[in-house]
Amino acid sequence: MLLNLPFITVVIIMALGLYAMLFKRNLIKIVIGLSLIESGVNLFLVSLGYRNGGIAPIYTNAPSTNMVLPTPQALTLTSIVIGVATTAMLLSFCMVIYRHYGTLDSRKVRRLRE
Amino acid sequence: MSKIVRTQASFLYTFVLIFGFYIVAHGHLTPGGGFQGGAVIATGIALVVVAYKFDEIKRRIKKTSLTAAEGIGLLSFIIAGISGIGVSFFYNWLANSGLLFGESVTYGINPGYLNTAGTLPIMNLAVGIEVLGGLGVIVLYMLHFVKGGERNAA
């Protein structure tokens, strides 16, 4: 049960993110929801490679050789970097939208439909 | 911001920069690397940005130099990758060669030698430069909107 705790957290975080994306009207909150889902996926990747009592997979002054898997950590780092780029871009979009529309309410940001 | 914050910020700025460069330079030995170190350095920029007035920052930190850092970092990363194309793309030809970063190291637990790992530290440096430029530009542009842009738009 205790080992499943990270995966339960993953589901909770992703559900929260999905909730924010589906039901919140503010565009920035939608971006926050996306970031939450991303954190959930990252946590999922990291917990996949976890090993009981394992240390960080770095040989420099390592106390033991019982290490967690390095590959999921590399995947997570890549995913975090991509996430930073995505979030920065989406927030800049929000800023431009606010400048032109004067609002971030997704019910009012719909000039495309006209 | 108040004078206390400004003084603290200019004092801490140096240390944040040094810490960031430490993370970048030891990327192949300890946790961290180009992206993390670059992000720390960009935090330093954000610190200054929060503390000082917008006009002053615009005078001190140039957007063009940050974008140039971004371009140069990316270019040197890809050139470090191409340099091994004699064998294959991203081939680590410097490792164990005895040249720069070319000391050989035995497999297993070691105290950490800086002069190892071949092209990896070079790539870390390149990524560090790129990330500090990129994140710095993002911070500055967003600030431009919050502090300076609002005035112009209104």
Add this chain to the structure above:
Amino acid sequence: MSWDYFLNHSPALIIVIPLLAAFATPLIGRFSRKAMYIWITASLALTEIFSIILLYGVHTEGTMVYVMGANPYNLSVPPDSGGIPVRIILTVDSFGAFMAFTASTVALAGGIYSIASEHSQTGQEKYYALLLLMLVGMLGMVLTGDLFNFFVFLEINSLASAALVSYRIDKGVAVEAAFKYAIISSIGALAFLFGVGILYGEYDALNMAMIAQRMKFTDLDKIVMALFTVTLAMKAGAIPMHYWVPDGYGKAPGGISAMLVTASQASLYGVFRVSFTVFGLSANTLTLGWFLIILGVLSMFVGVTMALIQHDIKRLMAYHAISQTGYMLLGVGVGLATLGTAAFNQYGLAAMEGGIFHIINHAMYKGLLFLTAGAVIYRVGTSDLNKMGGLAHGMKYTTIFFMIGALSIAGIPPFNGFASKLLIYESVYQFNPLLSIIAMIVSILTLASFVKVFHSAFMGPKIYDVKEVPKSMLIGMCILTFFIILFGLFPNIAMTYLVAPAAKALANPLGYIARVLGGGA
């Protein structure tokens, strides 16, 4: 630096060249605008040349394996790795090379076209850097042999595309479209990454060949399969998940709309690659095939009916792009549904060939149509069809190019749309006559829709006093027209050298796996 060297390293070089060009563009653009244009054109042309070298390579050597950072370059399974492929592995089979050729051709046309169409915009060096990055994303997606790298290149492609959609801010409307596109593609990519994580946890591998070999097809794998196909079909713009397509395509600059078509097709490549190579050996291909067929038929029919009522020229074309994506899903879906049965050799393979041939044809003619739409908007300043008219008086070449594109999309001989559609009709008719009839009806509706566009935009009395568009835009359109006419008049060339090997490579996952796990030797 011999010929063999370039041939062996072409899978990496084709990605490296646009990447290097993209990073150098902002620095060159700082010094001289003109040098930047030459730089962009040269790098795009070089990428195109390398895509042809890649086609030659897979034609002579079969599936190519390139391992980044390995010594020698094709050592996918080092002796001390215990039989597991390590490092970033690029695996280029005929289908991948075919997609790379499509992507780089449209990018070349779009890049040259943009020189004139965007000449008065600010921030051009960023525009071209992003355009090249978008090409890198597409090429990476179609050439990689690794699921995680596929995700990385998918994200590169989505971020660059979203930024480019917003390029002309257009009072915030383009940014709104880009926001939608970015959210949709990020969610899709994250769901894809989640699936990759599950597969990694199960099979301890990220390489597609390794996963396919170890695949046990448990219930968890079914979830992964659903995640992969649905998210990638969403990025490809299949019908229930199509809502971002008209906005994204409609608001992007002309050259980018053309490239977005190939970006969607790179995701379509992902759907096909995952369902054939990764799950094809163990999954129930009949069910998966029918899933693709239903998606395809829905996309075809709903796309074209939505297109009929549009009065914005680019939105209309975007709905047609959805509709045409349906043909590819239908063709390849029939191939997947019959995979491994006797029917596959009777008509399944032909249907797949039709679907794959339609990919390149659609990229060419829909690219051309988007470029002509961009040219019209460039001169007239509006995208509303009701406000246009009589443009044929001033824009002779654009009118001719539009006619070629429109006849081709409607499947009229002797243009290339006819060749692939005929192949799909014939083979799908043997599988299920109803599907073939729907496809024909959709084709007729497409023709009707484009007759309407042609009439309201180009025919009638002279309303606007317009000149022909600048030369570079015409050159961009000319490149695509060349391929449309070439593939239309000599479909055998495309069939023998491009399409048939691609279909055979896709239908042969065992060959793919053997090539990667055999160390590429």
